[in-house]
Amino acid sequence: MTLALFLQHIANALSLGSLYALIAIGYTMVYGILRLINFAHGDVFMLGAYIAFYGTALLHLPWWASLVLAILCTSLFGIGLEKIAYRPLRDSPKISIMISAIGASYLIENLAVLLFGGRPKGVEVPDILGKVISFGSVSIVTVSLVIPVFTFALLAILLWIVNRTKTGMAMRAVSTDVEAARLMAIDVNGIVSITFGIGSLLAAFGGILWSFKYPQLNPLMGVLPGLKCFIAAVIGGIGSISGAVLGGFLLGLIEIMTVALLPTLSGYRDAFAFVLLIVVLIVKPTGLLGKRQAEKV
Amino acid sequence: MKMTKNYTFSLIAIAVFAVFLVVANTFFDAFTLRVINLCAIYIILALSLNLLNGFTGLFSLGHSGFMAVGAYVCALLTMSPELKEMNFFLVPIIPALKNLTLPFIPALIFGGLAAAFVGFLIGAPVLRLKDDYLAIATLGFSEIIRVLITNAQTITNGAQGLKGLPRYASTYVVWITAALVTLFMALLMRSSYGRAMKAVRDDELAAETMGVNVFRVKVTSFTVSSFIAGVGGALLGHMITTIDPKMFTFLLTFNILLIVVLGGTGSISGSVIAAIVVTILMEALRFLDEPMNLLLFKTQGLPGLRMVVFSAMLMLVVIFRQSGLMGNKEFSWGMLKNAGAVFSHLGKNKGSPGGGRRGSRGGRDA
Numbered sequence: 001m002t003l004a005l006f007l008q009h010i011a012n013a014l015s016l017g018s019l020y021a022l023i024a025i026g027y028t029m030v031y032g033i034l035r036l037i038n039f040a041h042g043d044v045f046m047l048g049a050y051i052a053f054y055g056t057a058l059l060h061l062p063w064w065a066s067l068v069l070a071i072l073c074t075s076l077f078g079i080g081l082e083k084i085a086y087r088p089l090r091d092s093p094k095i096s097i098m099i100s101a102i103g104a105s106y107l108i109e110n111l112a113v114l115l116f117g118g119r120p121k122g123v124e125v126p127d128i129l130g131k132v133i134s135f136g137s138v139s140i141v142t143v144s145l146v147i148p149v150f151t152f153a154l155l156a157i158l159l160w161i162v163n164r165t166k167t168g169m170a171m172r173a174v175s176t177d178v179e180a181a182r183l184m185a186i187d188v189n190g191i192v193s194i195t196f197g198i199g200s201l202l203a204a205f206g207g208i209l210w211s212f213k214y215p216q217l218n219p220l221m222g223v224l225p226g227l228k229c230f231i232a233a234v235i236g237g238i239g240s241i242s243g244a245v246l247g248g249f250l251l252g253l254i255e256i257m258t259v260a261l262l263p264t265l266s267g268y269r270d271a272f273a274f275v276l277l278i279v280v281l282i283v284k285p286t287g288l289l290g291k292r293q294a295e296k297v
Numbered sequence: 298m299k300m301t302k303n304y305t306f307s308l309i310a311i312a313v314f315a316v317f318l319v320v321a322n323t324f325f326d327a328f329t330l331r332v333i334n335l336c337a338i339y340i341i342l343a344l345s346l347n348l349l350n351g352f353t354g355l356f357s358l359g360h361s362g363f364m365a366v367g368a369y370v371c372a373l374l375t376m377s378p379e380l381k382e383m384n385f386f387l388v389p390i391i392p393a394l395k396n397l398t399l400p401f402i403p404a405l406i407f408g409g410l411a412a413a414f415v416g417f418l419i420g421a422p423v424l425r426l427k428d429d430y431l432a433i434a435t436l437g438f439s440e441i442i443r444v445l446i447t448n449a450q451t452i453t454n455g456a457q458g459l460k461g462l463p464r465y466a467s468t469y470v471v472w473i474t475a476a477l478v479t480l481f482m483a484l485l486m487r488s489s490y491g492r493a494m495k496a497v498r499d500d501e502l503a504a505e506t507m508g509v510n511v512f513r514v515k516v517t518s519f520t521v522s523s524f525i526a527g528v529g530g531a532l533l534g535h536m537i538t539t540i541d542p543k544m545f546t547f548l549l550t551f552n553i554l555l556i557v558v559l560g561g562t563g564s565i566s567g568s569v570i571a572a573i574v575v576t577i578l579m580e581a582l583r584f585l586d587e588p589m590n591l592l593l594f595k596t597q598g599l600p601g602l603r604m605v606v607f608s609a610m611l612m613l614v615v616i617f618r619q620s621g622l623m624g625n626k627e628f629s630w631g632m633l634k635n636a637g638a639v640f641s642h643l644g645k646n647k648g649s650p651g652g653g654r655r656g657s658r659g660g661r662d663a
Contacts, residue, residue, distance in 0.1 A: 037429045088616050094428045095356050100615045106608035113601035271444040274437035281434055282422050
């Protein structure tokens with residue numbers, strides 16, 4: 001493999017990994033606070049991409065405006081989803097909440113089939129993001145460059161919110177101990193809503209950038225990325241934001257590189273993530289950056 | 298006195314149902330018969346998932362993987378060499394499998410055994426995990442199985458699937474299997490094994506201190522459930538007569554989960570009733586996907602509306618009535634007699650989970 005080809009693959013892995021990271025953050029934040037796998041997160045991702053698409057196609061908004069619109073709508077949707085599907089079950093057995101999450105995921109997917117149609121839709125990539133730039137023999141579409149930049153910027157903002165602001169402190173408190181946090185007069189429901197809002201916002205962002213990178217939409221586009229990003233969050237250590245980003249990049253890198261180095265395995269590409277998940281769960285269930293939690297009896 | 302009366306009722310019910318099946322098999326058209334048989338297959342599948350979810354408290358989402366293993370193994374054993382040659386036109390099948398043909402029943406059992414073996418192999422590492430991690434790991438394994446099947450072209454014919462399987466899964470075969478599985482589950486749950494499973498479900502730590510080998514109980518339950526799922530998958534394959542990897546996605550597991558939740562996790566009769574109701578509804582509600590004439594306005598065809606209804610149903614049940622149709626109770630004739638009283642009784646008894654374990658005598662269990 002020539003150096004140029006190798007760099008090309010690295011560039012691809014970096015942009016795919018960034019997208020995974022964006023979505024994985026949503027999983028990890030929700031899990032950190034509610035101990036719940038938000039199965040519908042991948043569908044929120046899909047929804048973000050669709051709203052942006054309709055913003056440009058139907059409302060004739062410029063792409064950045066429809067991006068903002070989509071992010072806001074998706075964020076509200078995420079908050080509403082938590083209120084309807086998860087809040088009534090917060091004190092129920094874990095399995096019930098998970099079934100509700102799976103149900104919500106299927107409901108959103110099927111509603112999307114109903115409303116948006118099952119046929120894939122082509123996305124018009126904005127000119128700025130669709131340009132091909134060449135560095136020597138490595139050529140990259142601008143959107144692939146933009147994605148990592150956005151990811152790191154958003155990560156920095158998020159870490160600032162979580163570690164430096166009062167809301168962030170409340171988030172960390174709720175994730176450590178819900179009851180104690182409530183006793184300290186923290187509005188647990190409010191914090192949960194904010195968490196869902198932020199998670200959905202990032203998912204929408206990821207979805208829109210995804211639709212610029214792979215310009216096709218379909219109602220089930222969120223399923224596989226959703227599962228993979230959850231796996232990324234587990235690999236990095238669920239509950240840890242930097243861990244989710246690390247896991248996302250790792251997963252992107254492994255996927256692209258294995259296919260690049262061993263093309264015969266490309267048929268198995270979608271299985272890598274799951275194999276990785278099972279290895280991590282068995283060898284180090286807390287993930288790379290996760291903290292061990294004592295089980296309360 | 299009352300016991301014998303209930304037994305008489307049950308025997309009559311079973312006899313009536315058997316007569317119904319004979320009549321259906323002779324007079325009903327192919328489509329109706331297929332729906333009736335699908336009910337039996339979903340009963341088998343729902344019971345196997347309920348064994349894990351409802352009785353052992355293991356939340357597994359990997360059922361479609363075990364069904365795929367059962368279906369493929371059974372299909373490869375029943376197909377004649379000529380049929381195999383016809384199917385494998387892109388890449389020839391490996392020689393070892395080419396001339397191997399077994400009658401249906403042994404092939405069905407081998408399918409189940411293969412699924413059980415895979416379940417055992419997967420279960421040993423995965424069952425150390427709990428709750429949501431277990432769910433996602435089993436889901437992962439079923440995806441891995443599917444990807445392997447898609448890629449193992451010389452054994453499974455890859456994405457083309459296997460077509461033209463002999464239609465061995467007749468009405469009698471599927472319903473007798475369903476009855477056997479139901480009977481097995483009922484007996485299992487009364488045995489010490491079944492009680493150990495319930496103990497693990499209710500409190501793992503307490504079960505362990507009482508001397509239950511928790512890990513072994515879990516692996517046993519997982520293996521048995523995989524066996525039943527494999528048999529169900531094999532029957533499904535030999536009813537539809539075509540299998541391909543796309544059939545065994547998570548959607549299939551979702552349908553079974555829907556049945557288990559609606560029927561009540563931890564109720565055998567609940568699963569049986571819900572399997573029948575859901576399967577019939579899935580077919581009956583097909584009109585939702587087609588163009589409708591609602592007097593005032595006409596709708597275009599709305600493909601997808603049917604599945605919207607089902608996913609909404611699942612969510613509503615989970616949010617408003619978590620115990621499903623039967624909770625963890627079983628059907629009994631007394632229940633029918635004073636259905637009204639039972640409902641108020643259910644409401645009162647909600648807080649005491651131990652209160653509803655009696656009364657599985659008679660009824661539709663057998």
